[in-house]
Each structure stands twice: as C-alpha cells, then as structure tokens.
Amino acid sequence: MSKQASNIDNQIRIGRFAPSPTGGLHFGSLIAAVASYLCARKNPQSQWYLRIEDVDTQRKQKGASSAIIQTLEAYGFAWDGEIFYQSERTDYYQAALDAISKHVYACSCTRKDLQSLSSDMTYGYNYPGLCRNGQLNKDVKRPSIRVKTNNQEICFQDECQKEPFCQNIEHDIGDFILKRRGGLFAYQLAVLVDDHLQGINHVVRGADLFDNTPRQIFLQKLLGYQTPAYLHFPVATTNDGKKLSKQNHSPELNATSTNAKIQQLLKAMKFLGQTDANQDDFSNLQDFWQWAISNWDADAIPKVKTIVYQQN
Numbered sequence: 001m002s003k004q005a006s007n008i009d010n011q012i013r014i015g016r017f018a019p020s021p022t023g024g025l026h027f028g029s030l031i032a033a034v035a036s037y038l039c040a041r042k043n044p045q046s047q048w049y050l051r052i053e054d055v056d057t058q059r060k061q062k063g064a065s066s067a068i069i070q071t072l073e074a075y076g077f078a079w080d081g082e083i084f085y086q087s088e089r090t091d092y093y094q095a096a097l098d099a100i101s102k103h104v105y106a107c108s109c110t111r112k113d114l115q116s117l118s119s120d121m122t123y124g125y126n127y128p129g130l131c132r133n134g135q136l137n138k139d140v141k142r143p144s145i146r147v148k149t150n151n152q153e154i155c156f157q158d159e160c161q162k163e164p165f166c167q168n169i170e171h172d173i174g175d176f177i178l179k180r181r182g183g184l185f186a187y188q189l190a191v192l193v194d195d196h197l198q199g200i201n202h203v204v205r206g207a208d209l210f211d212n213t214p215r216q217i218f219l220q221k222l223l224g225y226q227t228p229a230y231l232h233f234p235v236a237t238t239n240d241g242k243k244l245s246k247q248n249h250s251p252e253l254n255a256t257s258t259n260a261k262i263q264q265l266l267k268a269m270k271f272l273g274q275t276d277a278n279q280d281d282f283s284n285l286q287d288f289w290q291w292a293i294s295n296w297d298a299d300a301i302p303k304v305k306t307i308v309y310q311q312n
C-alpha cells in the first residue's frame, strides 16, 4: 500500500540532480540522486532534470560525465528533456553577470594577499573588501569578479532542516566571487542561473551546501529571479565526519546485477529514513522504483545535517 503523500510531496516540482564530474557516482551521490528523483517523481506532473556541473573545467575528470550518465541509466533513473552541461552555457552566465554589472567589481587579490591578512582566512570567504573601492592591480590580466554584498540578513526555511537559517552575507561571508581569476565562472553564479533558466522550483541537495543557500538567494534577488524551495538532506560521512567522496575513498558504484543495484538503492532509501524492504521483494528495477515512488515520504528524511555511514 502506498503512503499518503505529505504536503511536501503533493506539489508539482521541477527538480534536478546536478553532479560535478570530478569522478564517478559513489554512495553519497546515489543518496542525492534518489532524494531529488523521488521528490520529483512522487507527483506524476513533476519534472526531474539532469545537469552536469562541469563549469570548473580544472576539476572535471575525463570520462566522468559519461560514467555518471551510464550509472544513472543502469540504476533505472529516467530524466526529463536534454542533459544540461554547464561547460556549454557560459554565455548565459556572462549575460547574468552583465545584468548586474553595477553590483560587481574586479578584484586582483591573490590567495596570498588574503592569507597575509589573517592566517585563518580562506579565499572567497570572509573577504574583507580590499578591492571594493577600486584598488586594482592593473598587472593582473583577468582578475576575478566579486559581487558587492550588503548588511542585510538573508533567511530561509529549509524543508528538511528544522531551524530557519539566516546569514548576513557581508558580515559572515564578504563579497564573494562570481567569476574566478582566469575566467572560470563560479559555482554560486552558474548554479543559480541554471536553476532559474531550467525553471527549477525545488532544489534537493546535500546539507553540505546548506550554508551556500543565502548567497544564492541574495543573487536571485539581485537578478530578479524567483527563489525555489530548498530541501537539504543529511550527507553521509565517514567516522571522522568527512563527507563520503572520491577523495576519501568512497568506492564508485559498480553493481552489475539487478539484485546488487536494488540492494544499494534500498540502502540509500534507508539512509533517507524511508520504509525498508527486502531486495527479494523486487524482481526488477522497475518494480523497485514503483515501490519507492509510492512509499516516498520527504517528511521522514532525518532532520540533521550529517549521518555517519559505515561502508562495507
């Protein structure tokens, strides 16, 4: 029997899964794919898009995009429309930057310049506004572009995390980078231009990105975009609190048998607080997905930011 859809699940959602092709999919990314997929598929009128976030061409790994797509297909995910590749969309990001040209400025500060100010200051974070008033080193050929933040609080209420979250961007973050030194667009700008142009009204992603959201809402307001609803589910971590990732040896998903794929999908469902089932209950992936869609309950996702996950 299927569960009664919660308020969150009843709505028509335009959602997306937006992996960065820095490697193949691992269990942490499977959780993200499952959560965003089911939030959308719960309502047959909703849509789910796949976007490859390869805007950072330096971090992108050869072959990772096609490996991600193949794995998603092999696990039975079906997306709507064409796949978006951020590397092909830089004209849109430039147009957005041009649209807010009065609110941005060029900055020639290097990581070293900022580090010399404070030992715990990281580049692009808590930026003290050195170039805000036009101090620009003209020898730097392609300086970064920062947005002028202001002294207002940006708050949002997440659909999973309990407490509303507020940030004063100017104070807590500082003027952040929209285009990096050398010319690559920053994640903060690319993600929100694409969310807007794809009509995304529900962003479902890991809680590691939770505190990026006020920056994105700030940019949405500046650009006159609608703010989507946000749901940040807990991220799976190792015992020492590190997010499962390729860097900390989370194995790539490589199940070949249907049984093994269903077993991993059930583990992702369980991690997301969903009803458990036995893999023998399903004879194929289609059966599994039918069950998963009808039993999906976004309200049941644990309302925490991280959960330690024992990989075996």
Ligand code: GLU
Pocket (backbone or CB within 6 Å): 018, 019, 020, 053, 191, 204, 205, 206, 209
């Ligand atoms: N590309 C990001 C990642 O793989 C996700 C960005 C987002 O969902 O906003 O972590």
